[in-house]
Amino acid sequence: xxxxxxxxxxxxxxxxxxxxxxxxxxxxxxxxxxxxxxxxxxxxxxxxxxxxxxxxxxxxxxxxxxxxxxxxxxxxxxxxxxxxxxxxxxxxxxxxxxxxxxxxxxxxxxxxxxxxxxxxxxxxxxxxxxxxxxxxxxxxxxxxxxxxxxxxxxxxxxxxxxxxxxxxxxxxxxxxxxxxxxxxxxxxxxxxxxxxxxxxxxxxxxxxxxxxxxxxxxxxxxxxxxxxxxxxxxxxxxxxxxxxxxxxxxxxxxxxxxxxxxxxxxxxxxxxxxxx
Amino acid sequence: xxxxxxxxxxxxxxxxxxxxxxxxxxxxxxxxxxxxxxxxxxxxxxxxxxxxxxxxxxxxxxxxxxxxxxxxxxxxxxxxxxxxxxxxxxxxxxxxxxxxxxxxxxxxxxxxxxxxxxxxxxxxxxxxxxxxxxxxxxxxxxxxxxxxxxxxxxxxxxxxxxxxxxxxxxxxxxxxxxxxxxxxxxxxxxxxxxxxxxxxxxxxxxxxxxxxxxxxxxxxxxxxxxxxxxxxxxxxxxxxxxxxxxxxxxxxxxxxxxxxxxxxxxxxxxxxxxxxxxxxxxxxxxxxxxxxxxxxxxxxxxxxxxxxxxxxxxxxxxxxxxxxxxxxxxxxxxxxxxxxxxxxxxxxxxxxxxxxxxxxxxxxxxxxxxxxxxxxxxxxxxxxxxxxxxxxxxxxxxxxxxxxxxxxxxxxxxxxxxxxxxxxxxxxxxxxxxxxxxxxxxxxxxxxxxxxxxxxxxxxxxxxxxxxxxxxxxxxxxxxxxxxxxxxxxxxxx
Numbered sequence: 001x002x003x004x005x006x007x008x009x010x011x012x013x014x015x016x017x018x019x020x021x022x023x024x025x026x027x028x029x030x031x032x033x034x035x036x037x038x039x040x041x042x043x044x045x046x047x048x049x050x051x052x053x054x055x056x057x058x059x060x061x062x063x064x065x066x067x068x069x070x071x072x073x074x075x076x077x078x079x080x081x082x083x084x085x086x087x088x089x090x091x092x093x094x095x096x097x098x099x100x101x102x103x104x105x106x107x108x109x110x111x112x113x114x115x116x117x118x119x120x121x122x123x124x125x126x127x128x129x130x131x132x133x134x135x136x137x138x139x140x141x142x143x144x145x146x147x148x149x150x151x152x153x154x155x156x157x158x159x160x161x162x163x164x165x166x167x168x169x170x171x172x173x174x175x176x177x178x179x180x181x182x183x184x185x186x187x188x189x190x191x192x193x194x195x196x197x198x199x200x201x202x203x204x205x206x207x208x209x210x211x212x213x214x215x216x217x218x219x220x221x222x223x224x225x226x227x228x229x230x231x232x233x234x235x236x237x238x239x240x241x242x243x244x245x246x247x248x249x250x251x252x253x254x255x256x257x258x259x260x261x262x263x264x265x266x267x268x269x270x271x272x273x274x275x276x
Numbered sequence: 277x278x279x280x281x282x283x284x285x286x287x288x289x290x291x292x293x294x295x296x297x298x299x300x301x302x303x304x305x306x307x308x309x310x311x312x313x314x315x316x317x318x319x320x321x322x323x324x325x326x327x328x329x330x331x332x333x334x335x336x337x338x339x340x341x342x343x344x345x346x347x348x349x350x351x352x353x354x355x356x357x358x359x360x361x362x363x364x365x366x367x368x369x370x371x372x373x374x375x376x377x378x379x380x381x382x383x384x385x386x387x388x389x390x391x392x393x394x395x396x397x398x399x400x401x402x403x404x405x406x407x408x409x410x411x412x413x414x415x416x417x418x419x420x421x422x423x424x425x426x427x428x429x430x431x432x433x434x435x436x437x438x439x440x441x442x443x444x445x446x447x448x449x450x451x452x453x454x455x456x457x458x459x460x461x462x463x464x465x466x467x468x469x470x471x472x473x474x475x476x477x478x479x480x481x482x483x484x485x486x487x488x489x490x491x492x493x494x495x496x497x498x499x500x501x502x503x504x505x506x507x508x509x510x511x512x513x514x515x516x517x518x519x520x521x522x523x524x525x526x527x528x529x530x531x532x533x534x535x536x537x538x539x540x541x542x543x544x545x546x547x548x549x550x551x552x553x554x555x556x557x558x559x560x561x562x563x564x565x566x567x568x569x570x571x572x573x574x575x576x577x578x579x580x581x582x583x584x585x586x587x588x589x590x591x592x593x594x595x596x597x598x599x600x601x602x603x604x605x606x607x608x609x610x611x612x613x614x615x616x617x618x619x620x621x622x623x624x625x626x627x628x629x630x631x632x633x634x635x636x637x638x639x640x641x642x643x644x645x646x647x648x649x650x651x652x653x654x655x656x657x658x659x660x661x662x663x664x665x666x667x668x669x670x671x672x673x674x675x676x677x678x679x680x681x682x683x684x685x686x687x688x689x690x691x692x693x694x695x696x697x698x699x700x701x702x703x704x705x706x707x708x709x710x711x712x713x714x715x716x717x718x719x720x721x722x723x724x725x726x727x728x729x730x731x732x733x734x735x736x737x738x739x740x741x742x743x744x745x746x747x748x749x750x751x752x753x754x755x756x757x758x759x760x761x762x763x764x765x766x767x768x769x770x
Contacts, residue, residue: 013390013391013394015377015380015381016381016391016428016431016432017428018377019377019378019381019427019431019436019439020424020427020428020431021424022374022377022439022443023427023431023438023439023442023443024420024423024424024427025642026442026443026445026446026642026645026646027423027442027445028420029446029454029457029458029461029642030445030449030457031416031419031420031423032457032461032468033457035416035419036460044466045465045466046466047465047466047467047468047470047471048413048471049415049416049468050413050415050416088296089296089297089300090297092293092294092295092296092297093293093294093296093297095293096289096290096291096292096293096294100286100289100290100293101286101290102283102286102287102289102290102291103283103286103287104287105290108294112297112301115301115305117700117753117754117757118305118309118750119700119703119704119746119749119750119753120704121704121725121726121729121746121749122308122309122312122743122746122747122749122750123304123305123308123309123312124729124733124746125312125315125729125733125739125742125743125746126307126308126309126311126312126315126743127304127308128733128734129311129739130303130307130308130311145303145304146304148296148300149296149297149300149301149304154297179289179293183293204448207451208450208451208452210451210452210708210711210712211707211708211730214711215730215734226451226452226453227452229452229453229456230452230456230712233456233459233712240460240466243456243460244457244460247453247456247457250453251449251453251454254448254449255445255448255449258441258444258445258448258449259441262441262444266651269648269651269652270651270652270655
């Protein structure tokens with residue numbers, strides 16, 4: 001893109017070979033993961049890559065040993081609710097920060113943005129103590145609520161909403177629509193790409209989350225997937241082949257989501273950071 | 277009067293939309309922040325102060341902080357945190373390199389036939405290997421051949437999009453799952469990394485043993501030359517920044533300090549061999565003097581806008597480990613043949629005090645190269661005005677000059693953003709790797725500040741210490757961000 005003249009010169013077989021080798025390096029660990037997931041227990045201790053025979057029964061075995069579906073459902077429910085709430089609260093705030101005129105708006109916006117700099121670790125221990133007081137330890141609510149608000153999400157959606165033409169609000173205002181109606185019927189539908197981007201980010205971040213569920217959840221049935229998978233890699237026992245089967249099952253949906261939504265995601269990253 | 281009422285109305289509407297966020301901010305940011313500050317000055321220990329034993333909390337003033345600062349472990353963990361952050365320049369370089377490569381790939385239908393032929397050859401080759409070696413032995417080569425051939429055809433068809441997808445994949449899936457995966461990859465007995473490394477290291481050892489003289493003289497000599505070249509190159513850059521007023525005394529001083537640090541280590545390592553140390557110091561000094569006294573040739577109009585300082589700091593920080601490795605090679609290279617007399621053992625990675633941190637950094641690099649940073653660099657690269665390159669071509673600039681005088685300075689704002697975010701992130705990082713891969717060991721070598729806070733806060737239950745440590749972290753993040761924003765985003769033109 002930078003220089004057409006040189007581009008054609010360089011886009012030769014050599015470049016493609018380099019790219020394929022790099023891609024293989026990126027994919028290599030995943031290949032090992034999938035191959036190991038088909039090994040037997042003894043083969044898993046052998047450094048050779050290929051299993052002697054592909055043991056498909058490892059996958060049903062995972063479901064027998066740990067409540068994998070339950071863990072997955074926990075992860076999906078928590079991440080889903082967090083995503084829904086965070087996108088909604090962020091959209092509300094972003095609307096106020098981008099489309100409404102009120103005194104002190106921008107000062108408050110930058111203050112709110114500044115909270116992104118606060119290290120989450122500082123709040124960790126008191127938030128946990130609050131959860132103890134409110135009796136929210138070991139509840140889904142305790143996982144969902146603290147993650148339902150996000151300065152980053154507000155910032156991202158504000159950037160999107162700033163790009164929507166003003167004339168649309170004004171036309172709706174002349175038709176007598178309330179601020180809420182404008183938000184709900186005009187701005188929200190038009191911010192769909194932004195909402196989807198934020199939804200992907202939020203969902204991914206919470207699907208992976210490990211720290212908070214680790215300290216909050218006590219009942220095994222309520223563990224999300226990242227915490228639950230650790231059963232295969234604990235002091236009590238190592239089952240590398242089953243662990244890899246479980247990891248494969250938790251990673252493959254992500255890869256599928258990613259392949260379908262990557263265009264959205266890349267646009268979102270660029271709008272969120274470069275224009276900001 | 278009506279104006280003020282409408283002002284009030286508008287403010288109320290505006291705040292109404294903010295209400296959920298304000299409540300969330302109060303409950304999960306402001307109150308915890310205040311509590312954390314309060315806890316940091318108390319002796320709250322979960323064993324003594326809990327719902328069963330309501331012992332009153334005692335204010336201890338700065339005792340928690342003095343305890344932290346007087347305990348060597350805390351400094352050790354702080355050092356670990358900073359050590360792991362040394363991976364950041366390499367991650368930046370990797371992302372930039374990947375982005376540069378990706379922009380070079382273009383959609384060319386004419387290349388498709390060649391790619392198809394090549395892919396078919398690769399496939400036939402891997403099938404042949406499979407037939408010769410059998411499924412168990414050679415199956416993996418077949419798998420990689422198949423994958424590589426598919427990628428090649430896909431890459432040519434999509435004009436590189438598939439490569440971008442694959443580069444981004446490790447970052448997208450990065451989490452507990454991939455950390456567990458890498459823990460297994462690093463296993464010294466059963467993991468594939470050492471399995472693949474062992475024959476390579478054996479071959480290297482054999483070569484070194486075959487020609488001991490060449491290596492005992494050549495390695496230190498070559499490393500020395502390389503180190504001096506690198507240092508000279510960076511010294512000249514610093515000098516040029518100084519002359520162009522692109523960097524203040526602070527930035528240049530820091531850059532120079534980062535150069536002298538490896539030299540100091542070199543002298544320390546050379547220790548006993550006095551004449552060699554003197555020689556090395558003399559050569560280094562001569563190099564620096566030569567490099568900085570003679571003003572480098574000013575180059576074209578495009579270097580007027582120079583790189584931001586934080587981009588320079590990232591670069592300087594990246595040079596330190598490189599120079600240190602070279603310096604170590606100079607210091608210990610002479611003993612190389614004797615050291616490999618019994619062959620080279622592959623490292624014990626996560627189980628070894630010295631290798632655990634590099635192992636984690638390597639994994640982080642794998643996940644970071646194709647991350648959001650690469651996407652940002654791609655966007656930044658497409659925003660560089662093509663006229664700059666055209667002007668450079670007319671002046672007959674080499675590819676290196678094009679990069680250092682146009683691409684790198686033009687990308688400085690992106691580098692700044694990535695660097696600041698990386699520092700903030702890095703200071704808080706390392707918890708998941710430590711918890712999943714090493715439990716902070718061996719001997720605390722992978723315990724970062726965040727893992728320490730977790731241990732104190734949730735396992736030993738000393739909330740006072742944990743909160744104090746969290747506030748030290750807060751102060752660090754704050755100071756470093758402030759410095760970054762104050763000095764990091766300065767360009768020569770603005």
